[in-house]
Amino acid sequence: MDFEDQILFFFSAVGAFNGLFLSYYFAFIIKERNRANYFLATLLFVISVRVTKSVFLTFYSETSSLFIQVGLTACFLIGPFLYLYTRTVTKPESIGKWNWLLHILPIIVFMTVTGILYPYNEHWYLWQRGHDGILGYMLLFQWTLYLFVSIYQVRFSFSKLVDKTEKPSNLDYWIINIVVGCFLIWLAYNTVQYTSYIVGALSFSFTLYISLMVWFFKRRQHSLSFLSPVIKYKNKAIPDTEALSIADRLPHLFIEEKIHLNSDLKLLDVAKQLETNQHTLSQYLNDTMGQNFSNFVNSYRVESAIEMLQSNKVLTIEGIGNECGFKSNTSFYAAFKKHKGMTPAQFKKSLN
Template sequence: MEFSKNLLFFFSALGAFNGLFLSLYFGFLIKNRSRATHFLAALLFVISVRVTKSVFLTFYPGTSSVFVSVGLTACFLIGPFLYLYTRIAINPHKVHKWNWLFHVIPVLIFMTIISIQYPYREYRHLWWRSPPRIFGMLLFIQWTLYTIAAIHQARNTFKILWSSTKKITTLDFWIINIVTGSFIIWLAYNTTTYTSYIVGALSFSFTFYITLVIWIIKRRKSTLTFLTPTVKYANRKIDQEKASSIADKLNTLFKEEEIHRNPNLKLSDVADQLHIKPHELSQYLNDNLELSFSNYINMHRVKTATKLIQTNTLLTLEAIGNECGFKSNSTFYTAFKKQEGMTPSQFKKSWK
């Protein structure tokens, strides 16, 4: 048993060192640094400090209470930094420059007071997982809430894993791995008996995995730009009132007037009728509907085609395609199958 424990702590020490190196890399050495990479660096740093505290406390029982308090503070910061990284990576424009301080400063103040009033050496029982574990319970609640919040932030990213229409991007891949790895560390810390052993080994695996991913990307001569999403029109996002107005007008143009039946319809034509600039319309479709202009008009053309197939028995399928605004039969069939999952002829047979 002693050998296995020593082996686990050996990997814990490696994990702590590897995590510190990665936090330095993401914080200062990576070429495309951003707020997202800085918070990822902070997350890896506090995980490493937490593991380092356990390693020293096990091999050097006389470790100062100050260092132990630093390790416990790092444990309180894992949840906030995971949430901040996830939120900023997905929606950077929704987090103001200094808002992150509201998640970090209270923890620092709280732990400073606790370290002075309740030194770990004298009140370590308050950190146990059995009563009267008041500080241990506070840590569990705080870490759990932030972990849930981070998973909630990344929920749409996880949905892509089971989507047959959307492709996973490198940013999605990175967020999924960071959130999943952090969740496993949280789970091990709060459910296993020997948290120091298990969490330390898991932290080693987590940081080693990230290192391996970076090494593979570097071997492919790629960059790590995917750590920070490129948000189109991020600095000039359409406000909610204007977006609602555009939606109402588009509904009138496409559902009531059916302007998509015009085979020569262009983005600028629609923008003129909406009395906005073409780039604003493109921005609205991309940001609010996650559709390009061509996909948007094809969506309406296919909807109109399905209605005609069901109600008009005189027109041929080719004529229906032309009537709906498609310039060629092949374009009609391709768009129809993409949206409905079957060809127009198959759809027609299903309604007989």
């Protein structure tokens, strides 16, 4: 093994080791143990196994067929565990207690049978993306499908990066980094000829970066509780009488009294007028409307702006935004486009 190969071997091996350590950390050491973190631990584990397989296959030609089969099985499991993690983080109650096995068991059974009937050392060509590489193309299709479904799962976290009305949370930044890291590994695996080299190096960078993020957040917050998906207001249902009272009085405040035109309107102000507290009102908006307070108020402001754009011939577009309760042109344009899919200027032009 020459010096260049030694360097590649070293970084690939360290990447695999980092992944195994992080896997152990999220599975057994972190205080916030839950399904999301278990799925993350398993994701890092299968990435590490996949890299380890490639390293040994590249540098040690006599690697056993069984070990290679385990590594190939890990390749098939990267996509499902990424999906299970992103799904559990974004919608904690959407996957039943044992439903996740539907994504895992068929792969394990399929790969076990494949390993028995077509051991890699004798049928390696089935994994090459050539004329006979049916298994290689199956892996490409399955991994790609799960990856892009996972990206779709966390699309709202990505959108917050450019949304000027809602800032990304620590959890948003975390899952974006996980998904982007997995995307880069997938990209290298599917576009570079010497995938063991590149994926190994990327795995090293990815796991080292995740390690630094863990260290940074622990120093900053003394806790990694943000890694755990929070089911907001779980087991704290609003009493029916209070929910009915809010449902009856809330529209009046915004439709008749138009309190949303006040640019300084706050959640506490509305809660006081409804004779409730701000936590109950916030829970009602999330549970019933599927919106936070800011988006709820902005939806009424946008509707008022639409009415003025249709009837007012004196005020400028910016003036209309100000009259409707928006503190800045930026927030007005961002909210309008979010709720109507076009800017105020585009909407006004469509009226002509």
